[in-house]
Amino acid sequence: MTAGLRRAQTTRRLTVGWQHASRPARLGEHLDLYGPLPSGRHGHPDPRSVIDAVAAAGLTGRGGAGFPTGTKLRAVAGRRGQAVVVANGMESEPASEKDQALLARAPHLVLDGAALAARAVGAQTVHICLDRTRRRQADEMIGAITERWEARLDEAQFLVHELPHRYVSSEETALVRWLNGGEARPTATPPRPYERGVERAPTLVDNVETLAHIGLIARYGPRWFRELGQPDAPGTMLVTTAGAVRQPGVYEIESGTSVGQVLTLADAADVGAVLIGGYFGTWHDPRRVAGLPLTAAGLKAAGAAPGAGVLFALAAGRCGVAETARVLGYLARQSAQQCGPCRFGLPAIATDFAQLAAGRPEGNVLGRLERRLGVIEGRGACRHPDGAVRLAGSALTAFAGDIRAHAAGSPCPAAGRRSLAGLPIPRTEDEWR
Amino acid sequence: MVLWYATRATGVVALVLMTATVVLGVAGTARFAAPGLPRVVSAGLHRNLSLLVVGFVSLHVLTTVADSFTSIGLSSAFIPFNSDYRRLWLGLGTIAFDLLLAVTLTSLLRDRLSLRAWRAVHWLAYACWPIALWHGLGTGTDSKLSWLLALDALCVAAVAAAVCWRLSLSPAGPGRAVVLAGMALLTAATVIFVFAGPLQPGWSRRAGTPPPTFSRAASAGPRSEGR
Amino acid sequence: MRWRLRIDPTACTGHGLCADLLPERIELDEWGFPVIHGDVPASLAGHARRAVRACPALALRLETKPRETTRRERS
Numbered sequence: 001m002t003a004g005l006r007r008a009q010t011t012r013r014l015t016v017g018w019q020h021a022s023r024p025a026r027l028g029e030h031l032d033l034y035g036p037l038p039s040g041r042h043g044h045p046d047p048r049s050v051i052d053a054v055a056a057a058g059l060t061g062r063g064g065a066g067f068p069t070g071t072k073l074r075a076v077a078g079r080r081g082q083a084v085v086v087a088n089g090m091e092s093e094p095a096s097e098k099d100q101a102l103l104a105r106a107p108h109l110v111l112d113g114a115a116l117a118a119r120a121v122g123a124q125t126v127h128i129c130l131d132r133t134r135r136r137q138a139d140e141m142i143g144a145i146t147e148r149w150e151a152r153l154d155e156a157q158f159l160v161h162e163l164p165h166r167y168v169s170s171e172e173t174a175l176v177r178w179l180n181g182g183e184a185r186p187t188a189t190p191p192r193p194y195e196r197g198v199e200r201a202p203t204l205v206d207n208v209e210t211l212a213h214i215g216l217i218a219r220y221g222p223r224w225f226r227e228l229g230q231p232d233a234p235g236t237m238l239v240t241t242a243g244a245v246r247q248p249g250v251y252e253i254e255s256g257t258s259v260g261q262v263l264t265l266a267d268a269a270d271v272g273a274v275l276i277g278g279y280f281g282t283w284h285d286p287r288r289v290a291g292l293p294l295t296a297a298g299l300k301a302a303g304a305a306p307g308a309g310v311l312f313a314l315a316a317g318r319c320g321v322a323e324t325a326r327v328l329g330y331l332a333r334q335s336a337q338q339c340g341p342c343r344f345g346l347p348a349i350a351t352d353f354a355q356l357a358a359g360r361p362e363g364n365v366l367g368r369l370e371r372r373l374g375v376i377e378g379r380g381a382c383r384h385p386d387g388a389v390r391l392a393g394s395a396l397t398a399f400a401g402d403i404r405a406h407a408a409g410s411p412c413p414a415a416g417r418r419s420l421a422g423l424p425i426p427r428t429e430d431e432w433r
Numbered sequence: 434m435v436l437w438y439a440t441r442a443t444g445v446v447a448l449v450l451m452t453a454t455v456v457l458g459v460a461g462t463a464r465f466a467a468p469g470l471p472r473v474v475s476a477g478l479h480r481n482l483s484l485l486v487v488g489f490v491s492l493h494v495l496t497t498v499a500d501s502f503t504s505i506g507l508s509s510a511f512i513p514f515n516s517d518y519r520r521l522w523l524g525l526g527t528i529a530f531d532l533l534l535a536v537t538l539t540s541l542l543r544d545r546l547s548l549r550a551w552r553a554v555h556w557l558a559y560a561c562w563p564i565a566l567w568h569g570l571g572t573g574t575d576s577k578l579s580w581l582l583a584l585d586a587l588c589v590a591a592v593a594a595a596v597c598w599r600l601s602l603s604p605a606g607p608g609r610a611v612v613l614a615g616m617a618l619l620t621a622a623t624v625i626f627v628f629a630g631p632l633q634p635g636w637s638r639r640a641g642t643p644p645p646t647f648s649r650a651a652s653a654g655p656r657s658e659g660r
Numbered sequence: 661m662r663w664r665l666r667i668d669p670t671a672c673t674g675h676g677l678c679a680d681l682l683p684e685r686i687e688l689d690e691w692g693f694p695v696i697h698g699d700v701p702a703s704l705a706g707h708a709r710r711a712v713r714a715c716p717a718l719a720l721r722l723e724t725k726p727r728e729t730t731r732r733e734r735s
Contacts, residue, residue, distance in 0.1 A: 188670045339669035340693035348691075375689050381669045461716070464674060464692055473680035473714060544718060548671070 011228060011236050014102065014109060014212050015252040021105045024140050027147040030108040037112055037153070038218050044155060050120040050218055051077060057222035058234045059214065063088055063170075063207030064278070064308040066296050069214070072204065076121045076194045079202035083121040085156070086179065086198065087114045087128045089137070089208040090163060090170035093278040094330075094424040095310045098238035099208050101250040103130075103137055106212065107144040111158065113211030116218045118156035121204050125157050129175050132162035133428065164430040167279075167334035168384050172205040174336075183432035185336040186382035207308075209238055229255035233295035237309055241266035242424075243275075244315035253294070260290030262311055272316035273398055275423070277307025279327050280387025282394035283320060286313075303394070312423060319415040321402050323423050324395040325350065325357035330425045331388040336432075342385040345376035349392055356403065359411030366407055369396070436500040441575055443493035445584070447486055448569055452588040454482045455562050459595040463602055480540075487537050490530060504643075519641040522571030525564050532561035562592065563619060570623070571640055576631035585627075593620060663700040663708060664725045671719035678720050681711040699725055 012018075016033060017025070025033070040046045055070025076083050087110060091099035102110060114126045130137045138160050145158045161179065163169050169184035176197040178184040197203025206214075213235060217225050226234040233255040242248045245266035253262060259274065263286070271286045276294075282304045292298050294306050314320055332346035352369045355361045369392070377389045396403055402412060457479035466472050494510045497503070505523065509516040511531060514524035539546060539554040566588065575581050596616060600609050630636055665685065674692035684704055686694045700708045700722065712720045 188668050340672060340674050340691055341669070341689065344691035344693075345689075372690075375695060379667075379669060379693070379695070461675070464676060466676065471680045472676045476675070476677055476714070476716060548717070 011252050011254045013216060013228075013236050013252065014106060014209070014238065015250075018101070018105050024104060024107050024144060027108055027144070027151060027153075030106070034109075034112075034216065035219060037115070037215075044119055045116065045218060047077065047120045047122060050116050050214075053217050053222050054120075054214055057213075057217045057225040058232075059210065059217060059225065060233070060296075061207055062209035062213070062237060062309070064093075064280070066306070069206065069210055072194065072206070073117065073120050076202045076204040079195065081201055083123040083202045083204060084198045085114055085118045085121065085123045085126045086172075086175055086193075086203055086205040087126060087208055087211055088170060088172070088175060088205055089128060089130045089141075090175070091308075092131065092165070092167050092170040093308050093310060094167075094426050095240065095242055095275075095278055095312050096308050097240045098250045098309060100134065100137070102209055102212060102238065103141065107141055108148070109212035109215050110208045111144060111148060111154075112215030112218075113206075113213065114158070115154040115156050116214050117204060117206060117211060118154075121202070123156060123204070125159060127175075127179055127198065128158060128160045129163050129170075129179075130160065131165050133165040133430070138162050164432055165426070165428065166430050166432070167331065168336050168382060169432075171382050171384075173382065175205060176203060178433075185338060185432055186384070188381040230293065230295060230297075232297050233293070237294075237306075239294065239309035239311060241268075241311050241313070243313035243422075244268055244271050244318075245313050255295055256293045256298070258291055258293050258298075259311065260286075262294060263290070263313060266311075266313075268313045270316045271313040272318060273314040273320050275310070275312040275314065276304045278310040278312075279331060279423075280383070280390060281305070281307050281310065282390060283314075283324070283398035284394075285398060317414055318422065319357070319402065319412040320395060320399040321353070321406050321411070322357040322415040324391060324399075325353040326425055327423055328353050328388060328392060331384070331391075333429070335384060336382070339380040339385075341376045341379040345372060346385060346388050348372055349376070349388070353392065353395075356406045357411065357415050359406050359409050359415065361407050361409070366396075366403070436496045437502065439496040440493055440500065441573065443489045443496065444569060444573065445575075445581065447489040447493055448565060448588060449584070450482050450486045450489060451562055451565060452591055454479055454486055455558065456591050456595045457482065458558065459592075459599050463599050483537065483540075487533060490533060494530065517641075517643050519572050522568055522640055526568035526572060529561050529565035529568055532557045532564070536561065563623075567623070567626075570627060570631055573631075574637070576627070576636075582627070589620060589623065661702055661705075662725045663705060664723045665696045665700060665708060666721045666723055667694060667696065668719045668721070671717045673717050673719075675716050677714040677716065678711040681714055682707050686711070694720075 038045045040049065051070060051073045054073055059069040060066045061069055089099055089103055114128070118124070118126050128141060130141065141160050145160070148154055163175070163178055164184045166184060168174055168186055169178070171186045172193050173187040173189060174184045176193050177187050179198045193203040193205050195202060229235045235255055236252050237255055239251050239253055239262055240249070241251065241262060245263065245268045247267045251262065251265055259276065263271065274284050274286050274289060275281055276284060276289065276299065284302060284304060289302055289304065292302055296305055299305055314323060328346070328350040332350040335342045335346055337343045349369060349372050352365050352372070355365055373389050373393055376385050378386060380386070405411065457475050460475055461479060464472065465475065497505055498507050498510065503518045505516045505518050509523065509527060511527065513527040514520050515527070516523050535554050536558050539551050543551055566585065570576050570585065593616060597613070600612060603609050672693060676688055676692055678694050679686045679688045682704065685697055685700060685708070687697060689695055708722055712722050
C-alpha cells in the first residue's frame with residue numbers, strides 16, 4: 001500500500017465502502033455505518049444549532065461557487081416566510097462524476113443533509129433536482145426516500161424532479177425557474193433564490209455533496225470536520241479525475257491536497273496540460289500547479305479555482321487548442337440564448353478557436369479574440385459566457401507556443417485527430433422544459 | 434358634402450401614414466439603421482406616425498358619423514357589421530379601427546404589460562393594415578380613380594417589399610415559406626378583387642350601398658339610426 | 661450625484677436606441693448589443709433618462725449609485 005493510498009483511506013468520510021458497492025446503500029446499512037441522525041429535544045435538532053455547526057465547520061459549497069454554506073443557511077433562515085430547499089444533483093458539467101457517484105452509492109447521506117438543511121431554514125419541502133437522462137438516478141432516489149418515509153425518519157417532504165439535460169440548467173436560478181413551471185434557463189438577478197425563489201419563497205439551493213457534508217457535520221460536530229483539511233478550507237471534498245490517467249474516477253481527498261498528489265492518486269502519466277475546474281475552468285502547465293493545493297486560496301495565485309473539483313489531464317501528445325475549440329463549440333451550443341453577448345459572442349469565439357485549431361486563421365484572429373473576450377465578459381444574465389471566456393483566455397496563455405504556431409498556419413499534428421482520451425462532449429441536445 | 438370629402442381625404446391620408454408606420458415597424462424588427470436614419474429616428478417616426486394615424490382615422494370616423502347623407506352611427510365605429518351602408522366593407526374598417534386602438538393603447542401602456550402580452554397585441558398590426566386597405570378598396574367611393582389606385586398599389590408594394598426584405602434576413606425554412614406564400618396569395622386576391630369589384634360598373638350597389646331615396650324617408654325608423 | 665446604467669441582459673434585443681441617445685456612455689458591440697462605459701454624471705442625466713425611456717424592450721434602467729464607503733462593502 002503506497003503512502004498516497006493510505007492517506008486516501010483515512011480521508012474516507014463520504015466514500016466509506018464505495019470500492020465494494022454496486023448499488024446504493026440501504027437505510028439500515030447507512031445508519032449502521034454513520035449512526036443515527038442527531039436528535040434535539042423533540043426528536044429533531046434545533047435549527048440554530050445546525051446552522052451554527054455548519055458555520056463553525058467552515059463548510060463551503062461543493063457545486064463550484066464555494067460560497068460559505070453556513071452564511072447561506074443563515075441568509076435563508078433569516079428571511080420572512082416559509083423557506084424551501086432545493087438539492088442540486090444535476091451535475092451538468094460533462095467532465096464531472098462526483099455527484100452521480102455520491103447519489104449512486106450514498107443517497108442517504110444527501111437526504112440526511114437535505115432534511116437537516118430543511119430543519120435549519122424552516123422548510124417543509126425539499127426538491128431534489130436530477131438530470132432526466134440519468135434514468136436510474138430518479139428510481140434509486142425514490143427508493144431511498146421511500147425507505148425513510150416508512151421509517152418515519154424526516155419531517156420534511158421530498159420531491160424528486162427530472163430536469164432537462166443542458167449545461168446551464170444546473171444553475172440555481174434555472175432550477176428555480178423550472179420548479180416554478182418555466183424553462184430550465186437562468187434568470188437575471190435580482191432577486192436571488194435565497195430572497196425569492198420557488199413559489200416566491202426564500203429558497204436554499206445546495207449541491208448534493210454539500211448536503212452530504214452537512215449530514216456528517218450535524219452528527220460529529222464542526223471540530224471533527226476540521227480534523228482534516230486546512231483552516232481556510234476544512235474537511236474533505238470529492239474530485240473527478242479524467243484524461244491521461246490510468247485510474248480515472250471519483251476520489252475523496254483531504255482539502256488542501258495538491259494538484260500533483262491528486263494526479264498521482266489517479267496514476268497520471270505523461271501529462272502535457274491540466275484543466276482545473278471543468279469547462280468553466282482554466283488550463284495550466286502541470287509543473288506550475290503540481291505543488292498547489294486544490295483549494296480556492298491555494299489556486300488563486302495561479303489564476304485558477306477548484307470549481308466542482310474536476311481535474312482533467314491532457315496527454316502530452318494531444319492538442320490543447322483543438323480540445324478548447326471543441327469545448328467552446330459545446331458551450332456556445334449550450335447557451336440559453338437569452339442575452340446577445342452570449343448568444344452571438346460565444347459562437348464567434350468558438351469559430352475563432354476552430355480556425356486556430358485547424359491552422360487556418362482568417363484575418364487577425366488573435367486580435368479579434370482578444371477584443372471579443374474583453375467585450376463578452378460580465379454581460380450575460382448568468383456566468384455562462386464568463387466561464388467560456390475564462391477557458392478561452394487560459395488556453396491562449398497556457399498553450400501560447402502552440403497558439404502562435406497554429407496562428408501561423410502550422411497546427412500540431414494531433415489537432416485533427418479525433419481525441420479518444422479527450423474532453424467529453426455530450427451529443428444529445430435536450431429541450432428546455 | 435364637405436364631410437364626405439373629409440372622410441375620403443382623411444381615409445387616404447390615414448392609409449398612407451399607416452403604410453409608412455408598418456414599413457418603419459418592419460425595419461425596426463431588422464434593427465435597420467442608415468447614416469441618415471439612426472435607430473432612434475426610425476423608432477421615433479414609427480411611434481409618431483402611428484399617433485398621427487390614430488388622429489386621422491378618428492377624424493375619418495367622426496366625419497363619417499357626422500355626415501347625414503349616410504346613416505352610419507357612432508356604434509358602427511366600434512361594432513363591426515353593424516351598419517346598413519356597405520355592411521361588409523364598412524365592417525372591415527371597424528375591425529381595423531378596433532385593432533388600431535388595441536395596438537396603440539397597449540403601446541402607450543407598455544411598461545405596465547408583460548412583454549409577451551404587448552407583443553401579441555402588436556402583431557395584430559399585420560392584420561390591421563391589410564384590413565384597412567380592403568376597407569378602403571371596398572367602401573371607398575374613389576376606388577376607381579386611377580391616381581388612387583396607383584397610390585394603393587404603391588402602399589401594397591411598399592409593405593410587400595419591406596416584408597420580403599425582412600424575411601430575406603431570416604433563415605430559410607417552412608415558416609418563411611408559409612409567410613411568403615400567404616403574402617403572395619393575399620396580394621393576388623386583392624388585385625383580382627379590385628378588377629372584379631370596384632373597377633366593374635355597379636360596384637356601389639353590389640357593395641351594399643342603400644339606395645339614396647330610403648335614407649330620408651326612413652329617418653324616423655330604425656334603419657336610419659344605423660344600429 | 662451619480663447614476664449607474666443597468667441593462668437587463670435577457671430583455672435587451674439589441675435595438676440600439678440607447679447608443680444613439682447616449683453615445684458618451686453607451687457603445688454597441690459588433691453584434692449590436694450595448695456596452696456601458698462608466699457612470700452617468702449629473703450633466704448627462706437628462707440624456708440618460710431619455711435613453712431609458714426610448715428603449716423599446718424596456719431593458720435599460722438608471723439607478724442611483726450606492727456610495728462606495730468601505731463600511732458598506734465590508735457588510
